[in-house]
Amino acid sequence: MRGQCAPVVPAPTAAPPLSLSFMNASTAAPSTAAGIGIDRTVAIRQIGTLRNWVVGAIVLSCAGMVSLNLVDPDLWGHVRYGQDWLADGTLHRTATHTYTAVGHPWVNHENLAELAMAEGYRVLGVRGLLLAKCAIGLGILASMAWVARRHGVGPLLAWVFLWLIARNLQAFFPLRPQLLSFVWCAATLVALDRAFRDWGDSLRVDWKPLALVPIIMAVWVNSHGAFVAGLCIIGALLLGRIAEVISRRPAGYLKTSAGLSAVGIACLAATLCTPYGLELHRWLIASLGQPRPEITEWLPPTIDTPVFWPLVALCVVTVAAVAGTTERRDWVQITILALVAYQAWSHLRHIAFFALLCGFWLPVHLRSALVRLRPSGVAMAGLSPGRAIRHTALAALVVSCAMHGWVLAGNLRSFPVPRANYPVDAVQFMADHGLHGRLVVSFNWAQYAIAALADDGTTVGFDGRFRTCYPQEVVDAHFDFLLGDAQGLRNRAATSGPVDGARVLSLGKPDLVLVDRRYENSVEVMKRQQTLAAPEWSLLYRDRIAELWGRSSRYDHPQNEDYLAPSVRRQDATPRTGAIEWPALPTLNHPDA
Numbered sequence: 001m002r003g004q005c006a007p008v009v010p011a012p013t014a015a016p017p018l019s020l021s022f023m024n025a026s027t028a029a030p031s032t033a034a035g036i037g038i039d040r041t042v043a044i045r046q047i048g049t050l051r052n053w054v055v056g057a058i059v060l061s062c063a064g065m066v067s068l069n070l071v072d073p074d075l076w077g078h079v080r081y082g083q084d085w086l087a088d089g090t091l092h093r094t095a096t097h098t099y100t101a102v103g104h105p106w107v108n109h110e111n112l113a114e115l116a117m118a119e120g121y122r123v124l125g126v127r128g129l130l131l132a133k134c135a136i137g138l139g140i141l142a143s144m145a146w147v148a149r150r151h152g153v154g155p156l157l158a159w160v161f162l163w164l165i166a167r168n169l170q171a172f173f174p175l176r177p178q179l180l181s182f183v184w185c186a187a188t189l190v191a192l193d194r195a196f197r198d199w200g201d202s203l204r205v206d207w208k209p210l211a212l213v214p215i216i217m218a219v220w221v222n223s224h225g226a227f228v229a230g231l232c233i234i235g236a237l238l239l240g241r242i243a244e245v246i247s248r249r250p251a252g253y254l255k256t257s258a259g260l261s262a263v264g265i266a267c268l269a270a271t272l273c274t275p276y277g278l279e280l281h282r283w284l285i286a287s288l289g290q291p292r293p294e295i296t297e298w299l300p301p302t303i304d305t306p307v308f309w310p311l312v313a314l315c316v317v318t319v320a321a322v323a324g325t326t327e328r329r330d331w332v333q334i335t336i337l338a339l340v341a342y343q344a345w346s347h348l349r350h351i352a353f354f355a356l357l358c359g360f361w362l363p364v365h366l367r368s369a370l371v372r373l374r375p376s377g378v379a380m381a382g383l384s385p386g387r388a389i390r391h392t393a394l395a396a397l398v399v400s401c402a403m404h405g406w407v408l409a410g411n412l413r414s415f416p417v418p419r420a421n422y423p424v425d426a427v428q429f430m431a432d433h434g435l436h437g438r439l440v441v442s443f444n445w446a447q448y449a450i451a452a453l454a455d456d457g458t459t460v461g462f463d464g465r466f467r468t469c470y471p472q473e474v475v476d477a478h479f480d481f482l483l484g485d486a487q488g489l490r491n492r493a494a495t496s497g498p499v500d501g502a503r504v505l506s507l508g509k510p511d512l513v514l515v516d517r518r519y520e521n522s523v524e525v526m527k528r529q530q531t532l533a534a535p536e537w538s539l540l541y542r543d544r545i546a547e548l549w550g551r552s553s554r555y556d557h558p559q560n561e562d563y564l565a566p567s568v569r570r571q572d573a574t575p576r577t578g579a580i581e582w583p584a585l586p587t588l589n590h591p592d593a
Helices: 040-066 075-088 111-150 155-172 178-195 207-220 227-248 253-270 278-288 308-324 331-346 348-361 363-373 387-413 424-432 443-456 472-483 520-529
Strands: 416-418 438-441 512-516 537-542 546-551 579-581
Touching (some): 040 111, 040 155, 040 387, 075 111, 075 443, 111 348, 111 363, 155 348, 155 363, 178 207, 178 227, 178 348, 207 227, 207 253, 227 253, 227 348, 308 331, 308 348, 331 348, 424 443, 424 512, 424 537, 424 546, 438 443, 472 520, 512 520, 520 537
Antiparallel strands (some): 416 579
């Protein structure tokens, strides 16, 4: 009975049952534990308290990871383009803020995300956006834990595994539109889990949650270009289910196959629900068919990238769980996991989708595999550790939660723009001296330059929108300047001619060049300009990370209104230290460099 203690008995010859209660939350009839008479309910409660603290510490650790407060180089642009749309009341169909692609079609697949960022920044401010991003990450992980619980996986095991999922997602959680892709992918996987929860032997489909998938796709296609990955996952899963039902031919299998086909067609049709219609698909076919060796996210992970070992660990756990499970293996899901894992090892940006699939599909198999590993005869029920061990563990968990909470609070409190990574001081110099016009600038800095200088009339030659609004010849000219030949690791159009780093200096007749000194090729290109008999470019500003060059005909002649006297030109070799809170735009009271 509840509250009744079992009598003290002599130590048995066989080992007593042990508890690994993190596997599940079930309780059984009272029994002895370690030969000591103890109420089993009390033991379960004590273990449950420790388990809840462990889960809390893990959740806080996961929150710290998804609250990553590193500034994404494109964030300034995403907010600015959304602000432009809200201010103008119309969607821009051609490239904006550029002088090399005037009138060129702009197929923006991130419209909803940029509107949300612009309005979120206006209403919530920077800290509100950081908090919303953290809530998105925890919401995705919580949905995985909810699905795992529906499949009989206890909270501790689920969150231990989800910590590994969060570790794989961490690098992909700066403030950027792909966060909405993760949201819609998670929503899709929850809907699919509910739709096929009784699939197993009966091959039954719950059509209500499945009907939500095309609606999700219609929103996703307007949020971020990774809807293509979602469409492939949905299509592969539906095709696999159709193949299963046709091969097994249960009653009504033709009706089921037709219904699944209709859902797939509806998802495909939903991708037309954009301002661009088929133009988006034509652009995607042309763009995705070309490699992007100049962009890090499209390269495979290597041992020196931070995401390498978390991905290795996740792959090992995946293989072990699938191999060791006694649950029914869903070969459709396993096939999709294998294909997405291949994509993850081919392109860094696909690691996040592999992690999302694992978070929803693996916990039940991991629990089953771990149950098989326990020694024969060991029960999963109620061992209570001694008081000293409990109190020590609880104290350690309280300290752990406090530490994780401190990290989380710091991530949500600050959004620093490091002066060592962004040209904060160079842009301030430009603002102070009214330097504006057509600007050549590294694509990693270009959208910061747009946000900081566009109101003064500055336009850029190229930025992070890449092929969405720039012709390939402009893309090639920019990377010729930054990278040169890059030992042949380039993808260039045949119409772009031979590699020529200096071509960007005449393309569109720029007025200014803001050089990221970490790109050695662009530094060398500008140095070579100084060796010419009549140099066309003059150095106006230099610090540890940036150089600003101006066209000599505009800035070197005293009779010109844009003349910049040598006495105000600046060269400062001191390190760029500290950070300025985002958006770090130029101010009148800028701190001395």
